[in-house]
Amino acid sequence: MKQKLSTLSPGQSGILAHLEDGGRHLSGRLRDLGFTPGSKVTLTGISPLGDPLAFRIRGTVIALRRTDAALLEVFPCEPEEGRGQR
Amino acid sequence: MIRAVLAGNPNVGKSTVFNALTGLRQHTGNWPGKTVETKTGTFRHNGHTVEITDLPGAYSLRPHSPEEAVAGDFLRENCTCEECGRLDCVVIVCDAAALSRNLILVLQILEMTPRCVVCVNLMDEAKKRGIAVDTDALSRLLGCPVIPCAARRKEGLSALQDAIVQTGTETGNTGMPASAYDDIPARAQAIAEETVHTCPDTAYRRDMLFDRIFLGKWTAYPIMALLVLGIFWLTIHGAGYLSAGLEWCFDRILPLCRDLLLICRLPEAVVSFLADGVLGTLTQVIAVMLPPMAIFFPLFTLLEDLGYLPRTAFCLDRLFCRCGACGKQALTMLMGLGCNAAGVTGCRIIDSPRERKLAILTNCLIPCNGRLPMVLFLTGTLTVLATGYEASGGLQAVLLTGTLFLCTTVTLALCHILSSTLLRGTPSAFALELPSYRIPRVG
Ligand SMILES: Nc1nc2c(ncn2[C@@H]2O[C@H](COP(=O)(O)OP(=O)(O)OP(=O)(O)O)[C@@H](O)[C@H]2O)c(=O)[nH]1
Numbered sequence: 001m002k003q004k005l006s007t008l009s010p011g012q013s014g015i016l017a018h019l020e021d022g023g024r025h026l027s028g029r030l031r032d033l034g035f036t037p038g039s040k041v042t043l044t045g046i047s048p049l050g051d052p053l054a055f056r057i058r059g060t061v062i063a064l065r066r067t068d069a070a071l072l073e074v075f076p077c078e079p080e081e082g083r084g085q086r
Numbered sequence: 087m088i089r090a091v092l093a094g095n096p097n098v099g100k101s102t103v104f105n106a107l108t109g110l111r112q113h114t115g116n117w118p119g120k121t122v123e124t125k126t127g128t129f130r131h132n133g134h135t136v137e138i139t140d141l142p143g144a145y146s147l148r149p150h151s152p153e154e155a156v157a158g159d160f161l162r163e164n165c166t167c168e169e170c171g172r173l174d175c176v177v178i179v180c181d182a183a184a185l186s187r188n189l190i191l192v193l194q195i196l197e198m199t200p201r202c203v204v205c206v207n208l209m210d211e212a213k214k215r216g217i218a219v220d221t222d223a224l225s226r227l228l229g230c231p232v233i234p235c236a237a238r239r240k241e242g243l244s245a246l247q248d249a250i251v252q253t254g255t256e257t258g259n260t261g262m263p264a265s266a267y268d269d270i271p272a273r274a275q276a277i278a279e280e281t282v283h284t285c286p287d288t289a290y291r292r293d294m295l296f297d298r299i300f301l302g303k304w305t306a307y308p309i310m311a312l313l314v315l316g317i318f319w320l321t322i323h324g325a326g327y328l329s330a331g332l333e334w335c336f337d338r339i340l341p342l343c344r345d346l347l348l349i350c351r352l353p354e355a356v357v358s359f360l361a362d363g364v365l366g367t368l369t370q371v372i373a374v375m376l377p378p379m380a381i382f383f384p385l386f387t388l389l390e391d392l393g394y395l396p397r398t399a400f401c402l403d404r405l406f407c408r409c410g411a412c413g414k415q416a417l418t419m420l421m422g423l424g425c426n427a428a429g430v431t432g433c434r435i436i437d438s439p440r441e442r443k444l445a446i447l448t449n450c451l452i453p454c455n456g457r458l459p460m461v462l463f464l465t466g467t468l469t470v471l472a473t474g475y476e477a478s479g480g481l482q483a484v485l486l487t488g489t490l491f492l493c494t495t496v497t498l499a500l501c502h503i504l505s506s507t508l509l510r511g512t513p514s515a516f517a518l519e520l521p522s523y524r525i526p527r528v529g
């Protein structure tokens with residue numbers, strides 16, 4: 001089941017489905033940061049104020065706002081698969 | 087002479103490699119976007135002179151902001167056009183722990199020119215995390231030399247120099263072997279999967295532990311306040327001792343100068359003017375102004391090297407977003423605390439021109455290092471006026487932290503006003519890399 005990247009729960013991982021451009025030229029930027037279809041993302045943290053979310057992707061941690069993360073879709077992994085990694 | 091250039095993603099250690107190769111002292115710091123301008127240096131190796139240029143980091147050759155275009159344009163001009171410049175070797179610096187992402191840029195550059203050397207930096211850190219990189223296999227897959235390095239410990243540098251000289255003097259490199267993928271990110275991932283071996287359990291344990299403390303829901307802000315308070319406290323206390331020491335020295339030196347002037351048989355008025363007026367004021371200013379700066383700056387650099395600064399942007403983004411600005415402004419404000427000029431140039435990390443203008447315009451509201459003694463003086467005097475007692479070091483630190491809090495509030499308010507009047511607009515997208523924590527190196 002596909003779901004929005006912003007709806008992952010902390011610690012949960014997913015495989016990126018595809019980029020949907022919200023008309024703000026974000027998708028090209030996100031591709032260069034490693035958010036490409038097939039990559040594994042893990043939600044590693046949430047800002048104390050609740051907004052930017054921190055994702056581990058391809059060995060780096062990238063912070064995105066919820067509205068931007070909602071432009072991406074993931075196939076969530078089973079919880080035990082989703083520990084650590086990449 | 088061989089002309090080489092250092093390219094790569096932000097915060098992979100390009101400037102550290104540059105310093106290690108040339109012996110120069112380009113500024114380094116543990117956050118993406120530290121280097122703003124290109125800098126050139128030279129070194130000699132095996133009888134060849136190599137001129138090497140340090141570029142600002144870029145995530146891609148397709149620029150998303152004019153500043154990021156600097157690196158791409160430099161490479162494009164120098165690699166593809168024969169007359170306007172000739173590059174003999176492009177050194178692409180990578181983070182061994184994030185090869186999968188770094189390889190995207192590597193592949194983009196390799197498409198432009200085969201004269202590349204890939205430097206897989208931060209090997210020491212990767213090893214600690216249980217990440218192993220098979221550089222031989224990587225070299226085969228990319229068709230260019232791949233050198234493992236740990237620039238901060240100066241490991242692998244002579245091999246890197248060999249490779250630069252070799253690539254720069256020969257037409258040798260075979261170029262990239264053909265691949266099944268035509269999509270660069272997918273190909274980067276495939277290559278990384280083949281050459282990087284990660285032990286997922288240990289890889290990010292330390293970073294996650296630190297993040298739980300520094301970014302925790304209940305701990306983040308108290309720690310932020312405590313860090314600022316701690317730095318101010320150390321600055322004030324240390325500065326007190328240093329000032330006293332300096333004054334003691336000056337007290338011995340000034341009478342000597344006075345005597346010296348008197349020996350020269352200058353009129354009394356001139357001697358008084360020079361010794362009491364010029365020298366007296368000068369030493370007074372030095373004794374008061376210099377110590378806080380001399381202590382604050384190194385302390386601040388420690389925080390910068392730890393990798394904490396981008397985390398403040400992460401914690402505060404929501405507030406800035408509400409005021410129509412970008413969270414990265416928090417980072418530039420902190421840099422402004424060290425030096426407003428550094429803060430303004432640091433604004434390059436903000437992609438949207440509107441938000442960048444906001445950050446540049448309001449940076450002056452943060453009292454920089456040089457203005458701190460002035461603020462200290464004011465808070466000190468005001469305390470005496472209000473209570474009749476002299477403020478202790480601790481109270482001074484609290485007052486200074488309060489001043490910073492006030493400045494931040496004013497900045498936010500001004501951003502809010504500006505973004506609803508002169509610089510109208512809604513917040514744009516936000517993507518910020520949080521670097522891994524690194525133990526600051528002293529010296
Ligand atoms: N442990 C370790 N740390 C390193 C190494 N090389 C660089 N660093 C650290 O990594 C951080 C970033 O280094 P810089 O040289 O500023 O990185 P850069 O690529 O020039 O960054 P930008 O100018 O922002 O693009 C600094 O804190 C360095 O001390 C290394 O080999 N090992």
Ligand SMILES: [Mg+2]
Nearest residue numbers: 100101120121
């Ligand atoms: Mg640099």
